Amino acid sequence: MDASTAWGGGTSPFKVSYGKLMMWFFLVSDGLTFGGLLCALGFAKFANPEWVAGWPMGEEIFTHFPFTHAHLPLLYVAFMTFILIVSSVTMVLAVEAGHRMDKRGVIKWLGLTVIGGFIFLGSQVWEWSTFIAGPDGDLSTWHDNATLQHNVYGGEVIMTPGEHGHNHTEVVSYGPTLYANFFFFITGFHGFHVFTGVLFNLLVLRQVIRGVYHKRGHYEMVEKVGLYWHFVDLVWVFVFTFFYLV
Amino acid sequence: MLRDDIVEYSLDYHHSEEQGKVVRKKIWKVTAILSVITIIEVLVGAMLPKAEQTEMVWMLIKTGYIALTAVKAGYIVMIFMHLGDEHKNLRYMILVPYIIFILYLIFILYFEGSYVNDAWEFLK
Numbered sequence: 001m002d003a004s005t006a007w008g009g010g011t012s013p014f015k016v017s018y019g020k021l022m023m024w025f026f027l028v029s030d031g032l033t034f035g036g037l038l039c040a041l042g043f044a045k046f047a048n049p050e051w052v053a054g055w056p057m058g059e060e061i062f063t064h065f066p067f068t069h070a071h072l073p074l075l076y077v078a079f080m081t082f083i084l085i086v087s088s089v090t091m092v093l094a095v096e097a098g099h100r101m102d103k104r105g106v107i108k109w110l111g112l113t114v115i116g117g118f119i120f121l122g123s124q125v126w127e128w129s130t131f132i133a134g135p136d137g138d139l140s141t142w143h144d145n146a147t148l149q150h151n152v153y154g155g156e157v158i159m160t161p162g163e164h165g166h167n168h169t170e171v172v173s174y175g176p177t178l179y180a181n182f183f184f185f186i187t188g189f190h191g192f193h194v195f196t197g198v199l200f201n202l203l204v205l206r207q208v209i210r211g212v213y214h215k216r217g218h219y220e221m222v223e224k225v226g227l228y229w230h231f232v233d234l235v236w237v238f239v240f241t242f243f244y245l246v
Numbered sequence: 247m248l249r250d251d252i253v254e255y256s257l258d259y260h261h262s263e264e265q266g267k268v269v270r271k272k273i274w275k276v277t278a279i280l281s282v283i284t285i286i287e288v289l290v291g292a293m294l295p296k297a298e299q300t301e302m303v304w305m306l307i308k309t310g311y312i313a314l315t316a317v318k319a320g321y322i323v324m325i326f327m328h329l330g331d332e333h334k335n336l337r338y339m340i341l342v343p344y345i346i347f348i349l350y351l352i353f354i355l356y357f358e359g360s361y362v363n364d365a366w367e368f369l370k
Binding site: 002003012013014015016017020021024028031032035036039040042043044045046047048049051052057058059060073074075078081082085088089091092093095096099100101217218220223226227230231233234237238240241244245246 | 255257258259261262263266269270273274277280281284285287288292295308311312314315318319323326327332333335336343344347348352355359360363366367370
């Protein structure tokens with residue numbers, strides 16, 4: 001079908017294909033979801049003063065780094081941000097290669113994007129597990145049947161020597177729960193988007209390797225999943241600012 | 247009905263090797279800008295922690311963070327997502343309703359949140 005048949009004799013006012021237009025519509029609605037969630041965090045911060053909710057300071061939220069016990073504010077989160085920016089760049093390079101019908105280029109850059117996505121997901125797993133179990137993995141929030149919202153981060157812990165040389169750890173007070181609710185929900189929702197993005201990228205990569213898009217004559221499908229992947233990066237830019245900086 | 251076979255629009259962005267070089271140069275330039283902004287944000291965050299700042303200075307730093315975030319978001323949407331190169335009808339249809347709605351939401355929540363905050367202070 002040509003455009004004038006589809007548009008009843010005229011042309012599309014947006015000059016994009018149906019699939020790309022629908023991807024943009026989806027991203028606007030998804031952007032409103034994330035915008036609403038982050039605005040809700042802002043509301044909670046405006047409404048509840050420090051002495052009510054105990055808001056932690058942005059740069060003190062995560063100060064750990066793998067293989068060291070040094071106090072390194074922001075460094076690990078900066079690494080995660082960097083990974084996502086780099087994978088966004090490789091994605092846009094894959095789209096560019098697609099515009100030149102360069103199949104090998106698309107495979108290379110899209111493959112690197114998938115790897116970047118996996119590194120980000122792995123980093124988030126480490127961050128969450130450190131949040132929940134403590135930097136040495138020696139705290140358990142589960143022994144007293146506490147749930148994730150009763151995150152020990154920021155809480156107080158006492159250690160007493162137990163049997164067989166093992167220390168017995170007990171949580172005396174919990175960290176700021178309102179903050180933890182927002183933190184785990186929003187970063188978790190974003191992580192879920194990264195996960196689906198990696199899945200879409202993998203499926204499209206499979207089609208690229210099989211030559212489906214080359215036969216079709218254009219790599220627009222790479223562009224469409226690319227839009228989604230950039231959106232995930234865009235959301236992280238805001239999550240980074242409103243959770244770790246402000 | 248398969249709409250992906252309206253190839254006119256899908257082929258619009260095909261370009262040659264020479265044009266590709268220009269596009270890639272632009273991509274690397276934006277990469278450098280995004281990286282530098284992130285490094286600045288992280289350095290400010292690590293060097294000037296909130297605890298050591300006065301209310302005024304922290305307000306300035308916070309505004310700076312939000313401004314830098316907006317710049318980064320602009321580059322991602324306009325260059326990486328190619329919205330800057332799309333037809334202006336599409337560009338405005340995506341951006342205008344979104345920005346109006348979010349600005350309204352920020353305004354109304356800030357207004358309400360400040361009121362609730364005052365109530366807490368009253369109870370104190």
